[in-house]
Amino acid sequence: MIKKVPTAGDHTLSRCSKCKETSNHTIVAMVGDRVARVECNVCGSVHNHRGTAAPKPRSASPRTSAQPRKTRAQAQWADMIAAADQTKAIPYNIKTRVRTGDLINHPSFGMGQILSTTRPNKMEIIFEQGVKLLLCNVAD
Ligand SMILES: [Zn+2]
Structure with missing residues (x-):
């Protein structure tokens, strides 16, 4: 079997932030071997690719003027x-x-x-x- 590397124009499953569900997306941009941006085939919105796996933990709160960490x-x-x-x-x-x-x-x-x-x-x-x-x- 040949390992298929996705390229721009291919279809992939991604989580759409507008549709709030995982659906078919067209790959818009790649970063190395990773899908970076996708276009939702349902609503047409272009967004960063979110795989079906859990995303990397990242601080959800945006940076504020308050200092969250101790200097x-x-x-x-x-x-x-x-x-x-x-x-x-x-x-x-x-x-x-x-x-x-x-x-x-x-x-x-x-x-x-x-x-x-x-x-x-x-x-x-x-x-x-x-x-x-x-x-x-x-x-x-
Ligand atoms: Zn969508």
Whole structure:
């Protein structure tokens, strides 16, 4: 038996999104050995080929402005918060004397930890939303 490789113009079974059923389609475009686009012989709509097998799992929800996955900074922040003693967090105040490693409780950004400081008055601090540069009073 010769293995038949489909080509454009051949017929194949595909699931039509308009008819909502698997029906005869004409192949419109191929990608390598795979059927890419088909035309429904019932309603005439052209769409990507969907075989009769289950499609590859793919996130159904379209991308939104919200961040569905944790960024590296968020993961780092979560680890930091889990390891830190939050009772020692210092309420954020521009005049508070701080050091690298101090926990800061910021009124807007929440809990954060100082990654580095730059004299006399800047600190790099990681919050859940990411790393921010804030003014402070570097202790030494
Ligand atoms: Zn159709």
